Amino acid sequence: MSAPGAPIARLVRAASVSLWAIVMAVAAHVAGGGGVPPAVAVVPVVVAGGALAWWAAARRIGFASALGLLAVPQVAVHVLTGYVHGHQVVPGPSMAVAHVVGLVLVAAGIAAAERLWWAWWQRVTFVLRLGRPRAVPARVPLPCPTTGPVSGVRLLEHVVVRRGPPASWVVIAPVARPCG
Numbered sequence: 001m002s003a004p005g006a007p008i009a010r011l012v013r014a015a016s017v018s019l020w021a022i023v024m025a026v027a028a029h030v031a032g033g034g035g036v037p038p039a040v041a042v043v044p045v046v047v048a049g050g051a052l053a054w055w056a057a058a059r060r061i062g063f064a065s066a067l068g069l070l071a072v073p074q075v076a077v078h079v080l081t082g083y084v085h086g087h088q089v090v091p092g093p094s095m096a097v098a099h100v101v102g103l104v105l106v107a108a109g110i111a112a113a114e115r116l117w118w119a120w121w122q123r124v125t126f127v128l129r130l131g132r133p134r135a136v137p138a139r140v141p142l143p144c145p146t147t148g149p150v151s152g153v154r155l156l157e158h159v160v161v162r163r164g165p166p167a168s169w170v171v172i173a174p175v176a177r178p179c180g
Helices: 007-031 039-056 063-085 093-131
Strands: none
Touching: 007 039, 007 063, 007 093, 039 063, 063 093
């Protein structure tokens, strides 16, 4: 199973968001008193919206992010259709209200779907991790260099101590053997 940001998961999320957003945008456009936009205007928006959704699908999307990501293509479509076809760039009040309501509904739906998607993914990965055996480090016995008692003096022969109390005060404690 792939991660939530993997290409196939991003493709599914981006396609569904792009499709849902364009359907709601066209519905809001018609509900606001406009006609159904021509395919020449809709297809580039679907492609651009899909690319934008693909980019955004790599991370979690909240309500504010979704609102911004949805508003940009709608404004771009109105500006482009106004430039190319003489369409009214600044819509009437009913068109503006319809688009704002559509934007808020779709952004809320995307935010809710994102919460569900990531919560579902956390549960799936938790269950998958439960079923996977954990790697346990192998027990390797430590080599014992000697079999007899170890003298602390012999272990510290190479150490030159220049600080501390006079040598007559030094007490050499027995050293514990690391093995056995």
